[in-house]
Amino acid sequence: MTTTEQYSGGYSPLIIDQFKQRTFAKQGAFLQPYLTAGLTVLDCGCGPGSMTLDIAELVSPGAVFGIDYSSIQIEQALLLQQQRAITNASFTTGSAYQLPFADEQFDVVFSHAVLYHLQQPEQVLAEFRRVLKSGGLVALRDACHTGDMMMPWHTDLAAAWDTINKVFCHQGGNIYFGFQHKQLLLEQGFEDITVSCSYDTFASDAEKDSIRSYWQQFLNVDHRPLILAQQWLTASELDQQCAALDHWCANPASFFARARCEAIARK
Template identity: 90%
Template sequence: MKTTEQYSGGYSPLIIDQFKQRSFAKQGAFVQPYLTAGLSVLDCGCGPGSMTLDIAELVSPGTVSGIDYSPIQIEQALLLQQQRGITNASFTTGSAYQLPFDDEQFDVVFAHAVLYHLQQPEQVLAEFRRVLKPDGLVALRDACHTGDMMMPWNTDLAAAWDTINKVFCHQGGNIYFGSRHKQLLLDQDFKDIAVSCSYDTFASNAEKDSIRSYWQQFLNTDHRQLILEQQWLTAEQLDQQCAALEQWCTNPASFFARARCEAIARK
């Protein structure tokens, strides 16, 4: 059984900087109304901690624990915590498959863009259930490529997304995962399940350049060797797909809207 996995996008400074731009007010809007002062919260897959620290401010004098598999991410989270002067948050390195927390410790478990990278999300949901208090809340948000919009669309962009999907599948991830939330929560005996959808939109020049850089690095740096070794593409074809992303970004009419499925349920 595989109990430790790497984030498929890697941990380059570019990617970590993008994660630092996430805010709970935006990415966690679907669950924010449920957070009140005094709650204990687990942010699983906390990354560099921007959303974790937002949660800490919302639940103070309650507490929030952030956990991530990457020591690099936790190091960044601790630096950000020091900069923001927030004292009711803690960060630790660990696996979502084996959470280093007691049974029934948390009122809320929040996991943003975590489960769709994992080979065995069912086991992680079982861990979430273990560490939740009775009637505790789990909140999930994951990508679902079915609803993505990358406009204007063309065959080269379609080919690039096919390659991205192959990389995810090879590593046990699933870019269509978000649509599975409700069934998986039912399978783990969660109740009062509510699902919703929203978008992360990249439309300004800066936003488009950010997401273009992200996917170009994903294809051409982080996973170039894998793509060529698996013979999914020739070097020329891979370069063509990266060029398609460049052309998309420079088109004044272009935008990208990434579909996110959301789910809230109680233990």
């Protein structure tokens, strides 16, 4: 496998719409007690900005900066900002590896569901450390497939997850990354590390349908050419794995609980 980093999440309207449903109250709950009015916060890999704007409301009159590699995401974030009439948020395109911010600019750096897509997360943590004030906090939340529950389990679902893993590895990411937070933060010199875990759950018909569409878009649309070109699967094997997601979704008793590792640490 090659290991050239390329974000595997894609920017289809379907996937962006799902990210827009994320709220800081839910996905950022582990950090919420630390956010107070007046803080300056960076949301790195902010996507379409729904959580960035929630943070802006919490820290007002402080400021939040959202940065993302993708201009598609930043355009969505700016639209959402207009709709919500929030003035203490700024959005810009840029790379997590070379943040366009001064040393010691932020009280808090938040990065949700980003580092597990990256080939060199340790370099990004060093960059987070650079832009954090002394005593500032970094807060991370990432997938860790070890803890996932997609129930009832089936060998075809296991095969689909194996394919998802192959795509992530090929693009430079790691679906098992979350458990590495503490080790990497220690290596970068962070202190007072708090680790927690939580789940994003998909149990109602609408939630299950959304996550089924998400992974089918990932496997059958965004990465189908790669999967076939790499000969990881034949077309009929890939179809079978996508059908397994349909069967899982149609089962009234099924649910998916996606494990997320969380860490907060001080510079």
